[in-house]
Amino acid sequence: MNTLYGKTFAELEEITKTFGFPKFTAKQISEWLYKKHVDSIDGMTNLSKKQRDTLSENFTLGLSAPVNVQISADGTKKYLYKIAEHRYVEAAYIPEDERATLCISSQVGCKMGCEFCATGKQGFQQNLTACEILNQIRMLPERDTLTNVVYMGMGEPLDNLDEVLKTNEIMTAEYGFAWSPKRVTVSTIGLLKPLKQFLDSSDCHLALSMHNPFEDERAAFMPVQKAHRLSEVMDLIRTYNFYGQRRFSVEYIMFQELNDTERHAAELARLLRGINGRVNLIRFHAIPDSKLQGSTYERIENFQNFLKDKGIVTTIRKSRGQDIDAACGLLSTKELVKVKTEYADF
């Protein structure tokens, strides 16, 4: 059944119009959904009984609690949400000092096939709806402590652009959560057309998963490179303003001797010329069935120092939740493996 949660204000107006409800009902419903966090349609008590019955006959709310959680010694929690039979996504809650970030998923699996990614190895199963993306926030037990949301969970958000834009609208619009767009970061490997659409229609931050500044080397472990060239992605990004509220960052996972040399750092610095962007360095942690190895801390620091000397703000991302399969896709992959094993037993 169609869900009410995840509907934009325009969609709620459409719904109320269809059922002949007064115009102001859309505002009442949006307040129940996104401000008062109602947990049933019947709980929308300023709607008439008849209106609630009509809505219940045609919609579910669409909320579902996580089915599993793993808790790390460092406070990181990884929640597993069930989307459909044998289909799961993950959201990682990462508290740190004054901040608490939720890493959300936009797809079940992913088509992009990046060599280093557990989600990529699952293959693609389905896009999430705005309801299913927002549900990861709405049903998070720590929801009220959240300061930031990043699309760095399962899936490539720009491959599910319509639902991601709707979700961002609901997070940032006055009728929705009314968050500042500065609290939301969309992370992409760089799909040209939807990237332009995203940059034109949203003020949320942008993170680009680059991982190698040389196109031929990048193509060897990120197939996207063949269709969406890094040089074109950077040329596009260069035409937008990142000197104001909106921030641009490069995500760079470091692989021993593959992308962590001075030659790579120099090329990355060159690509960033004329763009106000920062770099986040992330040490790679091994995933099953991959020969890739993470760089040593010494090599990561050398890389960082080289970029800093060029005037580029460069941070080394702390490893979080290593004891709980923190790499996105691992927990849901395990769930899938469990399912496959169960079937194999029959």
Ligand code: SF4
């Ligand atoms: S890194 Fe992102 S885009 Fe690449 S396969 Fe994994 S989820 Fe997909």
